[in-house]
Amino acid sequence: MSWHGGRRHALQPLVERLRTLGSHSRQPLAEAAFTVVDTELTGLDPDSDEILAIGFIRMIGTRILVGETLFSAIRPERRAWGASVPVHGIRPVDVQHASPAEAVLPALIDFCKGTVMVGYGVDLDRRVLERSLARLGKDELPRLWLDIARVERWLRSRAGRLPEAGAWERLPTLATLAQQAGIPVPATHHALADAFVAAQLWQRQLARLLAERVTTVGDLALIGALRRSAGPRR
Secondary structure, eight states, X not given: OOHHHHHHHHHHHHHHHHHHHGGGGGOBTTTOEEEEEEEXXXXXXXXXXXXXXXXXXXXXXXXXXXXEEEEEEEEOSSSOOGGGHHHHOOOGGGSTTSEEHHHHHHHHHHHHTTSEEEETTHHHHHHHXXXXXXXXXXXXXXXXXXXXXXXXXXXXXXXXXXXXXXXXSOOOOHHHHHHHTTOOOSOTTOHHHHHHHHHHXXXXXXXXXXXXXXXXXXXXXXXXXXXXXXOSOX
């Protein structure tokens, strides 16, 4: 294979990644609409665990729209989830009178329509949300998902604080990253509070990205922080 052929082969995944973004690829980050999401779950298995609480916050560029939020506790089908209670503090008795998923989740679709979804370690949130909505016969969540953990890895590697060879080592928790950035953490593992903390962290990251000339939604895909979901697993 020639050098030019090898280079084209290496760039092909990036080209395909941009192609899947369609019209979003050239959208300026300063104008893009984001929905920052956080969930609290019965566990960490995206194929079986259920949502106990969910929080959404809207952003436009670096602006956090504090008046545009959504929070709900959700009553799951399972009756016990003892292993995760010490993490988020949500007991079965705390959600026994909450609405079930089918009464809550459809409203989320309208809230986040046309936005890029944002979260810390957001793949887990995405898979559980997609599976939960698919069980209700719905497949309308936004397809573009941004992981601020991946953004942080790229920024730290760029600044020489995280050597390239260790770029995929485990990062600190959301709360630790927030504290390092000087962001108050009022309560950990509360879905809306964590979404607000994640929004503030993304706000600061976005300013750093713009300084690094990462200026469009397509640029986020190029640095590996943005992924396009194929939808729920069948």
